[in-house]
Amino acid sequence: MVEIIKRYAALGKEPQVSYWRDSNMKEIDFIIEKGGRPQYAIEVKSTTTYRPRAFQNLEDIAPLIGVDPEHRYLVYGGDETFETKHGTVLSFTNLGRLVE
Incomplete structure (x- = not known):
């Protein structure tokens, strides 16, 4: 997240970043807002192996x-970045793509 x-x-911009946890203890690690509305929802996993259930x-x-x-x-932590029906699996090394 520091990279973002x-x-x-x-x-020369200041990101609006927040965290989400609901009453059932489900959470999203980062929400980036643009114009006062959530733009990106980001879940971070330390594993180098992609597992579809990580999108839950x-x-x-x-x-x-x-x-x-x-x-x-x-x-x-893996090397590949690719699209799925759930969203994008993004290698940590490609985080900058969220700011472009």
């Missing part, structure tokens, strides 16, 4: 806050 904040700073919280919570699958990201 550094990129925003380099562009994003699928449960993101629709409630108005974030569509094109703006849902699962950041992981």
